[in-house]
Amino acid sequence: MTTRHPRSRLVVRLLAANGLVIAAGSVTLAVVALLVSPALFRRHVGPTIGPVTDVVGRHLDEALTTALLLSLGIAMVIAAVVAAVVSWVLSSRLARPIEDLSAAADRVAHGDLTARAPRPPVDDELAVLTIAFNDMAAALQHSEVTRRRLLSDLAHELRTPLSTVEGYLEGLVDGVVDPDPETFTTLQQAAGRLRRLVDDVAVVSRAEEGQLELERRVVEPGELVHAAVAAMRDAYVRADVRLEVDTAPDLPAVEVDPERIHQVLSNLLDNARRHTPRGGRVEVRGERRDGHVVITVEDSGDGIPADQLPHVFERFYRGDAARTSGTGTGIGLTIARGIARSHGGTLTAHSAGHGRGSAFTLRLPSTS
Numbered sequence: 001m002t003t004r005h006p007r008s009r010l011v012v013r014l015l016a017a018n019g020l021v022i023a024a025g026s027v028t029l030a031v032v033a034l035l036v037s038p039a040l041f042r043r044h045v046g047p048t049i050g051p052v053t054d055v056v057g058r059h060l061d062e063a064l065t066t067a068l069l070l071s072l073g074i075a076m077v078i079a080a081v082v083a084a085v086v087s088w089v090l091s092s093r094l095a096r097p098i099e100d101l102s103a104a105a106d107r108v109a110h111g112d113l114t115a116r117a118p119r120p121p122v123d124d125e126l127a128v129l130t131i132a133f134n135d136m137a138a139a140l141q142h143s144e145v146t147r148r149r150l151l152s153d154l155a156h157e158l159r160t161p162l163s164t165v166e167g168y169l170e171g172l173v174d175g176v177v178d179p180d181p182e183t184f185t186t187l188q189q190a191a192g193r194l195r196r197l198v199d200d201v202a203v204v205s206r207a208e209e210g211q212l213e214l215e216r217r218v219v220e221p222g223e224l225v226h227a228a229v230a231a232m233r234d235a236y237v238r239a240d241v242r243l244e245v246d247t248a249p250d251l252p253a254v255e256v257d258p259e260r261i262h263q264v265l266s267n268l269l270d271n272a273r274r275h276t277p278r279g280g281r282v283e284v285r286g287e288r289r290d291g292h293v294v295i296t297v298e299d300s301g302d303g304i305p306a307d308q309l310p311h312v313f314e315r316f317y318r319g320d321a322a323r324t325s326g327t328g329t330g331i332g333l334t335i336a337r338g339i340a341r342s343h344g345g346t347l348t349a350h351s352a353g354h355g356r357g358s359a360f361t362l363r364l365p366s367t368s
């Protein structure tokens with residue numbers, strides 16, 4: 001690691017700058033005093049002692065000049081010493097937080113994303129800079145943790161379909177697996193899962209970075225809800241789960257990408273169906289609230305334990321009642337939340353606990 005000494009360099013530069021200021025002020029003081037004081041001295045002394053000879057006048061001027069130079073010299077030396085001490089103290093105090101900030105930046109630059117700079121005791125520009133640096137370091141640390149977890153989770157998710165493909169290919173090569181339609185169907189399903197996983201990872205990355213391509217247009221939220229419900233109706237009938245819709249008639253319009261919002265609602269409806277037992281119920285509600293259109297998908301199914309609820313939107317998170325996407329890649333809810341955020345909205349989850357149902361709430365800003 002590179003060794004740096006910003007404090008020593010900064011203190012020297014601050015002292016040098018203060019020294020130049022002191023020197024310039026001292027020279028200016030001496031010149032002005034020598035130019036102005038003789039005339040002022042004669043004006044005040046003349047009326048008191050009356051006319052004087054040229055010799056006496058020269059002696060008075062020499063005495064004034066000597067006394068003035070001596071006084072100024074002593075005063076400037078003492079002032080320079082005091083100023084140097086004060087400058088050293090102030091420069092050291094000013095340089096210390098900069099040194100701490102530089103050291104923390106050096107650690108971050110060499111991979112230690114846990115490094116933080118101590119906050120200066122005074123709320124000034126340096127304190128603002130330190131807070132901004134610490135926030136940046138925290139964001140970098142979070143991004144790195146997320147990246148490592150994503151790579152680990154992605155490797156885990158890829159392992160199952162790859163193992164399937166590898167096993168069947170080895171069996172085909174060794175002649176222990178027959179190249180029948182069932183074998184090729186299994187291989188095709190594994191390849192499809194890999195493709196869906198790659199596509200979902202690409203979408204979730206763009207969604208979380210706010211780079212989703214959106215084709216916005218003004219639509220009625222009731223139309224979005226009924227279209228998503230109609231698309232899922234047959235699946236609910238087969239699962240013997242009752243699907244109910246209750247949307248307010250006066251919902252304001254929203255400016256969204258209909259395909260993306262349909263993707264969100266389909267994901268929520270599919271999750272609710274898969275986690276609701278036969279004979280259960282799923283209700284979709286739409287209402288107006290605080291300048292937003294609020295769409296809630298509530299089920300009477302498995303529910304989500306309190307310790308798992310904060311994690312249901314994490315990529316590849318799986319729990320006893322954690323909700324995953326209909327494609328089975330484990331990032332459907334992550335994509336749905338990213339789509340909601342890209343529209344300036346939110347997607348939240350609520351549950352009273354395991355076995356007590358769940359509710360997912362999508363909030364979108366209205367156009368009025």
